[in-house]
Each structure stands twice: as structure tokens, then as C-alpha cells.
Amino acid sequence: QSVLTQPPSASGTPGQRVTISCSGGTSNIGTNYVFWYQQFPGTAPRLLIFDNHQRPSGVHDRFSGSKSGTSASLAISGLRSEDEAHYYCAAWDDILSGWTFGGGTTLTVL
Amino acid sequence: EVQLVESGGGLAQPGGSLRLSCAASGLTFSNYWMSWVRQAPGKGLEWVANINQNGSERYYVDSLKGRFTISRDNAKNLVYLQMNSLRVEDTAVYYCSGGLGFDFWGQGRLVTVSS
Numbered sequence: 163q164s165v166l167t168q169p170p171s172a173s174g175t176p177g178q179r180v181t182i183s184c185s186g187g188t189s190n191i192g193t194n195y196v197f198w199y200q201q202f203p204g205t206a207p208r209l210l211i212f213d214n215h216q217r218p219s220g221v222h223d224r225f226s227g228s229k230s231g232t233s234a235s236l237a238i239s240g241l242r243s244e245d246e247a248h249y250y251c252a253a254w255d256d257i258l259s260g261w262t263f264g265g266g267t268t269l270t271v272l
Numbered sequence: 273e274v275q276l277v278e279s280g281g282g283l284a285q286p287g288g289s290l291r292l293s294c295a296a297s298g299l300t301f302s303n304y305w306m307s308w309v310r311q312a313p314g315k316g317l318e319w320v321a322n323i324n325q326n327g328s329e330r331y332y333v334d335s336l337k338g339r340f341t342i343s344r345d346n347a348k349n350l351v352y353l354q355m356n357s358l359r360v361e362d363t364a365v366y367y368c369s370g371g372l373g374f375d376f377w378g379q380g381r382l383v384t385v386s387s
Contacts, residue, residue: 206377261319
């Protein structure tokens with residue numbers, strides 16, 4: 163069972179705005195930065211968001227991240243069919259002295 | 273362009289050993305934390321270990337401490353994962369990743385532990 167909790171699935175129609183939540187605790191999200199990754203089946207993950215809300219170059223501004231207390235969210239606006247993928251949050255945990263990933267959310271574009 | 277290319281791994285029997293290597297290019301390797309992350313078939317991502325720029329700090333997921341060892345060679349732009357006392361549950365795709373927040377990823381290498 164993951165230290166960071168994500169909903170197993172999310173869905174939306176093209177053009178909609180979808181949010182994916184990531185719930186943790188004071189030793190991880192509450193204290194440290196949150197990161198988000200996108201993974202298509204059979205491929206390596208890709209960094210989407212770092213330091214809670216920053217986007218690497220090449221990531222579309224339809225993707226945004228936020229953090230409040232011990233929870234974080236990834237928002238995808240203007241949903242497209244190519245956004246169908248698995249999404250993972252991650253944060254360093256001070257008690258574990260290690261990184262922890264959320265269980266992942268499968269996004270379906272209806 | 274940053275490239276991380278894993279090699280090694282493959283098939284091992286329970287109790288056996290394997291070593292994964294990851295060759296980095298397109299970045300100043302000695303400036304980056306390096307990590308290994310694994311993904312069991314049909315499962316999510318699990319962080320395995322990471323190592324700081326000069327190798328003086330290493331961290332491991334608790335469940336693997338004592339069996340896996342991460343190391344690096346900055347002269348050769350290589351990071352390694354030595355895996356000992358392998359178990360069936362270690363079967364996974366192992367990804368090499370660079371950067372403190374897993375900025376860059378290799379394509380992954382399948383490790384299968386089976387008798």
C-alpha cells in the first residue's frame with residue numbers, strides 16, 4: 163500500500179478539465195516538493211511537474227500542479243485523447259528517508 | 273539530448289545475483305543524483321535507490337536494504353545496481369533515472385526472477 167494515495171481512475175471528455183489528487187502526510191507532501199509523472203503503456207515515465215507546480219520545458223501549459231497542506235493535485239485542462247495515460251505523484255518522505263510514489267491514476271478520455 | 277541506456281539484467285534464479293548498468297550521455301553526469309525505479313508487471317512505480325553526485329550518500333527503500341547496492345563511476349558516466357539474493361517478487365522493469373526529481377528516464381530493463 164502506497165504512502166501517497168491517488169484515485170485509481172479518472173475520466174473526462176475532450177475539452178474538459180480533470181484533476182487528479184494525491185494525498186499524503188506531514189513527513190512527505192506536507193514538508194517536501196511534489197512531482198508528477200505521465201506514463202503510457204510500455205514506455206518509461208516522463209516528468210510532468212516538479213517542485214509542486216513547475217513545468218519542465220516541453221510540457222504543455224494544459225498541465226498544472228498545486229499543493230495545499232498534505233495534499234497535491236494535477237490538473238489537465240482542454241483534455242485531449244492523447245492525454246490517456248497513467249499519472250503518478252511522488253515526494254520524498256523524511257521518516258522513510260526515501261522517495262514514495264502514489265499508486266497511480268489511470269486517466270480515460272471518453 | 274539526455275540519454276540514459278540500461279543494460280544487464282535478464283533472467284535469474286531465486287537466490288541469484290544480477291547487475292544492471294546505466295550509461296548516461298548528454299548531461300554533466302557528475303552534477304546529478306541518479307536513481308533506480310522499478311515497476312512490477314501491471315503495477316505502479318516503486319523507488320529502489322538513489323545516489324548523490326559523488327557517491328557519498330546512498331538511500332534505499334527499506335524492503336531492499338542489504339540486498340541491493342547502488343554505485344556510480346563518474347569517469348565513465350555509469351550508474352549500477354547490484355542485486356543479490358533475488359526473489360520472485362523482484363521481477364520488474366528497472367528504470368534508471370537522473371536528477372533529484374527523476375527528471376530523465378531510461379527505457380527500462382526487464383529483470384525476471386524465476387526457477
